[in-house]
Amino acid sequence: MTTVQMSDHDYRVLVERCPDGVIVHHDGVIQFANRAAAALIGRTDPAELVGQLIWNLRAPDGSPLDVEARASQVVIGGRDCTELVVRDHSLRREVEMALQESEARFRLLADHTRDLISINDVDGRFAWISPSCERELGWSPNALAGTDALLLLHPDDRARAEEAMAESAAGKPIAPVTVRLRHKGGAYVWHEAVVSPLPEVTGESPRFIVIARNIEERLSLERELRRAQNHEALGRMASGVAHEANNILAIIRSAAESLRLSSADATDRDEATGAILESVDRAASLTAQLISFSQRQHAAPEELPLQELIESLLPMLGRVAAPRADVYVEFATSADGAMVVADRAQFGQMLVQLVANARDAMNAGGRVSIRTGTQQVPRAMPTRTGTIPAGLFATIEVMDDGDGMSDEVMAHLFEPLFTTQLQGEGSGLGLAAVFGIVTQNGGGIDVDSAPGSGATFRVYWPAARVVASTDQPSLPSLRRLSDDGAAARGEAAKPCVLLIDDEPFIRRLTGHVLERLGCHVLTAADGMEALRVANARRASLDAIVTDVRMPGMSGPELVRALIHEGIDLPVLFISGQLDAPIPSDYPDTVRRRFLSKPVKSEEMARELVELGLLAEEPRVR
Numbered sequence: 001m002t003t004v005q006m007s008d009h010d011y012r013v014l015v016e017r018c019p020d021g022v023i024v025h026h027d028g029v030i031q032f033a034n035r036a037a038a039a040l041i042g043r044t045d046p047a048e049l050v051g052q053l054i055w056n057l058r059a060p061d062g063s064p065l066d067v068e069a070r071a072s073q074v075v076i077g078g079r080d081c082t083e084l085v086v087r088d089h090s091l092r093r094e095v096e097m098a099l100q101e102s103e104a105r106f107r108l109l110a111d112h113t114r115d116l117i118s119i120n121d122v123d124g125r126f127a128w129i130s131p132s133c134e135r136e137l138g139w140s141p142n143a144l145a146g147t148d149a150l151l152l153l154h155p156d157d158r159a160r161a162e163e164a165m166a167e168s169a170a171g172k173p174i175a176p177v178t179v180r181l182r183h184k185g186g187a188y189v190w191h192e193a194v195v196s197p198l199p200e201v202t203g204e205s206p207r208f209i210v211i212a213r214n215i216e217e218r219l220s221l222e223r224e225l226r227r228a229q230n231h232e233a234l235g236r237m238a239s240g241v242a243h244e245a246n247n248i249l250a251i252i253r254s255a256a257e258s259l260r261l262s263s264a265d266a267t268d269r270d271e272a273t274g275a276i277l278e279s280v281d282r283a284a285s286l287t288a289q290l291i292s293f294s295q296r297q298h299a300a301p302e303e304l305p306l307q308e309l310i311e312s313l314l315p316m317l318g319r320v321a322a323p324r325a326d327v328y329v330e331f332a333t334s335a336d337g338a339m340v341v342a343d344r345a346q347f348g349q350m351l352v353q354l355v356a357n358a359r360d361a362m363n364a365g366g367r368v369s370i371r372t373g374t375q376q377v378p379r380a381m382p383t384r385t386g387t388i389p390a391g392l393f394a395t396i397e398v399m400d401d402g403d404g405m406s407d408e409v410m411a412h413l414f415e416p417l418f419t420t421q422l423q424g425e426g427s428g429l430g431l432a433a434v435f436g437i438v439t440q441n442g443g444g445i446d447v448d449s450a451p452g453s454g455a456t457f458r459v460y461w462p463a464a465r466v467v468a469s470t471d472q473p474s475l476p477s478l479r480r481l482s483d484d485g486a487a488a489r490g491e492a493a494k495p496c497v498l499l500i501d502d503e504p505f506i507r508r509l510t511g512h513v514l515e516r517l518g519c520h521v522l523t524a525a526d527g528m529e530a531l532r533v534a535n536a537r538r539a540s541l542d543a544i545v546t547d548v549r550m551p552g553m554s555g556p557e558l559v560r561a562l563i564h565e566g567i568d569l570p571v572l573f574i575s576g577q578l579d580a581p582i583p584s585d586y587p588d589t590v591r592r593r594f595l596s597k598p599v600k601s602e603e604m605a606r607e608l609v610e611l612g613l614l615a616e617e618p619r620v621r
Contacts, residue, residue, distance in 0.1 A: 012032070015032075015034045016034050016035065018034060018036065018085070019036060020036055020085050020086065020087050021033070021034065021036040021037030021038075021039070021040050021067070021084075021085070021086040021087070021088075022034045022036070022037055022083065022084070022085055022086075023037050023049070023054065023083070023084045023086065024074060024076060024081045024082070024083050024084075025054045025081065025082055025084070026079055026080070026081045026082070028053050028054050028055065029051060029052075029053060029054075030049050030050055030051060030052050030053075030054060031050065031076065031081055032046075032050065032076070033046040033049040033050065034046055037049065037086060040059070040065060040067065040086065040088060041057055041058060041059060041060060041065070042059070042060030054084070065086075066088070066089045066093070067086040067087060067088055067089050068086065068087045068089050068092075069084050069085065069086045069087075070084070070085045071083065071084055071085075072085075113130065113132055114132055114135070114136065114213075114214065115130075115132060115211055115212065115213050115214075116129070116130060116132055116133055116136055116137070116181075116191070116210075116211070116212040116213075117129070117130040117132070117209070117210070117211050118130065118133075118149065118209070118210045118212075119198065119207055119208070119209055119210075120149055120165075120207065120208045120209075120210055121205060121206075121207055121208075122169070122205050122206045122207070122208075123148070124148050124149045124150050124162075124165065125146055125147060125148055125149065126144050126145055126146060126147055126149055127145075127207060128141075128145075129141045129144055129145070136189070136214060137152070137181060137182070137183050137184060137189070138183050138184030138185060139152075139184050149210070150162070152181050152182050153179055153180065153181060153182070154179065154180035154181075154182070154188050156180075157179040157180055160177055160179065161177060161179055161193070161195075164177045164193075164195050165195055165208060168195045168196060168197050168208060169197060169206060169208075171197070174194075174195065176192045176193060176194050177192070177193050177194075177195070178190065178191075178192050178193075178215070179191055179193055179212075181212065189214060189216060190214070190215050190216050190219055191212040191213060191214055191215060192212065192213050192215045193210055193211065193212040193213075194210070194211050194212075195208055195209075195210050196208065196209050196210075196211075197209075245283070245576075247503060247506065247576045247597060248283050249597065249598040250506050250509075250510075250576065250597040250598035250599055251275050251276070251503070251505045251506055251509065251598075252275075252276055252598070253598040253599070253600070254272075254275070254505075254506065254509030254510060254512070254513065254598070254599065255271075255272035255273070255275040255276045255505070255509060256272070256276070257509075257513070257601060259272050259273070271505075271508065272509070275505040275509065301341050301342055301343045301441070302341070302342070302343075302344075303339050303340070303341050303464050304339065304340055304341075304342055304344070304347075305337070305338070305339055306338040306339070306340050306372060306394050306461075306463075307337075307338070307372075309340070309342065309344070309347060310329065310351070310370070310372065310396075312344075312348075313348050313351055313352065314327075314329070316348070316352060317351070317352065317355050317370075320352055320355050320356050320359065321355055321356075321358075321359050321368055327355065327367075327368045327369075327370065328367060328368070328369045328370070329369075329370045329371075329372075330369065330370070330371045330372070337466050338372075338374050338394045338463050338466050339463065339464045339465050339466070340394050340461050340462065340463055340464060341441075341462065341464050342441065342461065346437045346441070347437075347461075349433065349437065350433075350434050350437045350438060350459070351370075351396065351398070353431070353433060353434050354398040354434060354457050354459075355368055355370070355398060357398075357431060357457075358398055358399070358400035358402065358455070358457075359400075360551075361400050361402030361403065361454075361455060362400055362401055362402040362403075366400060366401030366402065367400070367401050368398065368399070368400050369397075369398075369399040369400075370396065370397070370398055370399075371396075371397040371399070372394065372395065372396050372397070373394075373395045373397075374392065374393065374394055374395065374463060374466060375392075375393050375395050375460070376391075376392050376393075377389070377390050377391055377392075377393060377460070378390060381444075383444060383445070383446035384410060384446055384447055385413075385435065385444070385445055385446060385447065386439070386444055386445075387444065388443075388444035388446075388460050389442070389444070391462060392462070392463045392465075392466075393443065393460040393461060393462055393463055394460075394461045394462075394463040395458060395459065395460060395461075396458075396459040396461060397456055397457070397458045397459075398456070398457045398459075399454060399455070399456045399457075400454050400455055401454050402454050402455060403451065403452065403454075404449045404450050404451045404452050404453045404454055404455055405447075405449040405450075405451070405455055406450075406451055410447055410449060413431055413447060434457075438459055438460075438461065441461065441462065442462045443459065443460045443461045443462055444459075444460045445457065445458065445459050445460065446458045446460075494518055494519055494520040495518070495519050495520065495542040495543065495608075495613040495614070496519070496520045496521075496522065496537070496540045496541050496542050496543075497514055497519045497520070497521050497522070497541075497542065497543050497544070497545055497613070498522045498523075498524065498530060498533060498534055498537075498541055498543070498544050498545070498546075499511050499514065499521055499522065499523045499524070499545045499546075500523070500524045500525075500526070500527070500529075500530045500544070500545070500546040500547060500550070500555065500558065501523075501525075501546070501547040501550070501574070502525055502526055502547065502550045502551060503547075504525070506547075506597075507523055507525065508523075510545070510574070510599060511523055513599065513601050513604055514545065514604070516601065517601070517604060517605050517608060517614065518614065519608070519613070522537060522541075526550055526551065526552055526553065527550060527552055527553025527554070527555075527557065527558040527561070528552065528553060530544075530546070530558055530562075531558070531561055531562070531565075534562055534565075534567050535565065535567075538566075538567050541567070541569055542569065542570075542613055543569050543570045543571070543572065543608075543611055543613050544558075544559065544562070544569050544570070544571045544572070545571075545572045545574065546558060546559070546571065546572075546573060546574065547573075547574055547575060548573050548574070548575035549575060549576075555573055555575075556573075559571050559586065559590070559592075560586075563586065563587065563590065568587060568590050569590070570590070570591040570592070570593075570611040570612060570613065571590060571591070571592045571593070571611075572592075572593050572594075572595060572607050572608070572611060573592065573593070573594045573595070574594075574595050574596075574597060574599060575594070575596065575597060576596070576597040591611055591612070593607045593610055593611055595607050
């Protein structure tokens with residue numbers, strides 16, 4: 001015990017400034033106390049403590065004082081006294097208890113979480129690891145203490161984990177890292193890990209906390225979702241292919257029946273032959289899409305003049321675009337003499353599909369423009385769909401006047417099985433096949449579009465060389481194929497049928513079938529035209545024969561519009577889609593039947609009898 005001597009005044013000034021309580025007593029009787037000591041027992045005036053016995057002091061609630069005390073000897077006023085410096089111990093105990101509770105909560109969390117939690121030093125060694133490691137990976141924490149955490153990672157994932165730790169050490173925010181951790185049994189388990197730096201403590205090296213979560217179940221669910229989506233997409237593709245194939249078969253069958261009739265004149269025979277040839281082209285294009293999608297197409301590339309290659313495709317492009325669009329081709333001067341290495345069939349499939357896509361984008365008709373040129377790309381050029389490598393390219397632009405596309409649609413444009421057409425009306429293979437053909441030949445493709453502004457597909461096809469040429473032959477523009485409809489023939493007593501189909505050959509040939517069955521036929525290429533014809537001829541109309549799926553206004557929507565205008569006639573729906581939805585919410589007065597494509601004359605006759613248009617089934621020659 002130390003004895004301190006000072007003047008009474010100096011002593012009082014010193015202790016009043018002390019944050020701890022100071023009590024001076026002589027033989028247990030308090031001689032002096034500072035304000036901090038008075039506050040410990042709930043008093044404001046230290047003078048109230050003078051004269052009291054030290055052992056009678058109590059806390060404000062009457063309980064014994066819970067304090068830490070340090071005693072020393074002092075001489076005040078010539079008398080030996082004892083000085084007690086007291087500090088409230090309850091605050092310290094509260095802090096300690098809070099710390100203990102916090103540690104207990106952390107321990108409880110670490111002991112029961114499924115996540116792997118570890119603290120690693122700057123070299124990646126485990127300084128601490130949670131008990132969940134034994135449950136999740138079979139390793140006891142003690143067995144891993146001090147070992148390199150990277151040894152648990154799959155070799156292919158270690159570089160990614162090291163990069164994450166380096167970025168974390170540099171203070172950069174990092175996204176979760178997906179890695180495979182080795183189970184004690186040898187198998188690797190997928191985890192998603194987050195690496196964060198721990199606050200530095202003076203004298204200690206930097207450390208990291210790593211939290212890794214098992215994502216095997218999530219990945220399994222994602223695989224199941226993708227599998228289900230693929231099944232759905234394959235179903236849409238199958239429905240679309242079946243719809244297209246049935247349309248092709250419908251044209252071929254109707255044309256063949258027309259050729260079979262001895263009464264068919266030369267014009268009808270020529271038209272039927274042309275319809276069959278076009279259908280063969282469509283079937284070949286559909287088959288090529290399927291083969292290209294399966295990546296089993298055999299290519300025979302050769303060096304070809306770009307201009308000659310496109311000129312050879314003009315007749316097919318005209319048939320593909322008709323009747324919705326006019327096709328125009330424009331060669332830039334720079335493209336004259338451009339030589340490309342290409343397989344004729346692949347290049348043709350690519351261009352035909354782009355024109356068909358442009359045609360489908362224009363429900364109300366319009367113009368498809370094909371523009372060519374050459375471009376030297378000095379360095380790799382990023383596009384919406386990938387990167388165009390450096391080199392010399394022939395450029396082929398296919399532009400349409402359609403409704404355009406949103407950014408969301410363009411983001412999925414070249415994905416296999418993606419289609420914006422109605423269910424059953426698109427296989428989702430066309431643009432995916434285009435993308436595959438172009439990229440497999442070392443080129444690239446870019447798209448520029450916006451809602452209401454049409455679309456431009458720009459193909460970069462590698463050019464082998466450009467041959468100087470003074471010849472600049474002009475390419476003819478392909479005008480839209482004319483379709484004046486089937487002429488209404490026959491007597492007034494015949495039942496009058498309004499036939500609606502957006503396929504011109506199906507419309508014409510189905511009209512011939514109806515005429516041979518004894519009907520007077522009016523035709524329309526779409527719903528809006530059908531409404532105009534029906535209103536103009538409502539007094540003479542007896543029935544409606546309409547395709548189900550049509551651009552703009554579908555067959556069922558057309559019938560609703562006719563009913564709204566007071567035209568409630570018997571309806572025969574025709575579709576290449578076997579499960580085409582036929583509405584059941586029409587009034588009972590509207591009789592309706594359904595017929596699958598390709599249409600047979602005998603089946604058409606039976607349906608007309610069912611609708612009451614024919615009294616008996618006629619004999620079909």
